[in-house]
Amino acid sequence: MISISGLLGQAFAILLALVLAPLLSGWVGQCRAWLQSRTAPPLLLPYYQLQKLFHKDVVLAHGASSLFRAAPFVVFGCMVLACAIIPSLSTDLPLAPAADALALVGVFGLARVFISLAAMDVGTSFGTLGGRREMLVGFLAEPALLMVIFTLAMIAQSTSVATIVETLAHRELVIYPSLAFAGIAFTFVSFAENARVPVDNPATHLELTMIHEAMILEYSGRHLALIEWAASLKLYAYSCLGLALFFPWGIAPGDNFLALVAAIPLLLFKLAIGGAFLAAIETINAKMRIFRAPEFLGTAFMLAVLGLLVRLLLESKV
């Protein structure tokens, strides 16, 4: 039973994601600059960069196969799909049945595989290095993310993201200690997945330390623009997922138009707080060596499993 208002809400949510994602990246960059006593770049910098890149010609390496050209579109598509099935404004999403929380992890995984393959496609050593590091981080982050989702799925008795958020948002106040564990684990994972400071530096061009940047060195023009946009969409998707799962207040139930309108400023507010929090964490932490990343993500996995166990022990009975 897909309603017109549901379809409109879905379209609006996707549009909002596309528009807001670069803004979120810009806001995080600005907060980082403030905290580091630098002159902040303009808030709209990511838009200018996207515009610039879309107007440039594409330069392709000689050995580039069609995979290299297809990858940006696949990655971008995956991120748009992810943004579409994560309830940011309303839980009434016609696209939500397309993928549940487990498939969502798969969608992120698909994007990762494609961007890593594309990085290795041209055959430069940096691309290969970046791709391998990305796979290392990804294969450690994915189980932790799945464990977080299992914990939430056990609370809501469903793996559908919309149902989980619906259950969490519209209930009387119950303290779930397991959610605290899961929340910390999710924060760790999202830092690793979005190439943020303790694991990777999004602003670096120092070859020895970079992961994400190393993979996209060969891209230019509109391909690069799509990848940059997809990266900011990924950050937006993870922020929205975290906000929806752990701070679900204000997300509109069903197709209530007024609640939907009220949810927009609240989402903006929560994203602004989240972005500032992200920038603060990035400022007070140093980037760790790549060999410490398994320990970092191992801790995340452990916290997520602990959350699951605590859920079983403390909350299942009575």
Place this chain on the structure above:
Amino acid sequence: MNAAIPFSAQLINLFAAVILLLAFAMLAQRRVLALINLFALQGLTLCLATLVAAVTTGQVHLYYSAGLTLALKVLLLPWILYRLVKKLNVKGEVEALINIPTTMLVGLVLVMIAFNVALPISELSHTITRGTLGIALAVVMLAFLMMITRQKAITQVVGFLSMENGLFLAATSATYGMPMVVELGIALDVLVGVIILGVFFFQIRDQFDSLDIHHMERLKDN
């Protein structure tokens, strides 16, 4: 189903979860001073959990327990340990026998065992805090693990004290605390134990110029 758990019990569960989290943080900690701070924090959380239990059940002696925990484990013992570390000039690094990620994974397995063991036991209990028995057991085992895997004497003492925290939590969760006499006795024992161990630290260091207990394997009766 969760709505059936009263709010105070939820609060106690939350504190218990934080205690477990702190036990893991202590297991992962590499610096001695941070370890002592974490221990103090664990004591504070334990004190809060006991206080909530006291307010909910109206058991007067739980107030004394909470006060005792606050005075001893949050203020006095960390202060003694802090002074010991300063006086002995212990270096910041804590040497672990197994590397930290492996220790954490072993700890995770211990938690699973503890939870499994505690589940049937807590069925028999009728207190509002019974859910935390598994966590208390897990904290005890994690403290054991810390004592086993660490080389320096001070870390082992912190492990010992953390174990006492776990036992205290177990007593609170299973039977609303031990009789006052027992509790006072244990508190005094722990205090005296730490003071004696403090003296031992000086002796060990005078003998070996180090707090690494591996040197003690060479001790022989001639």
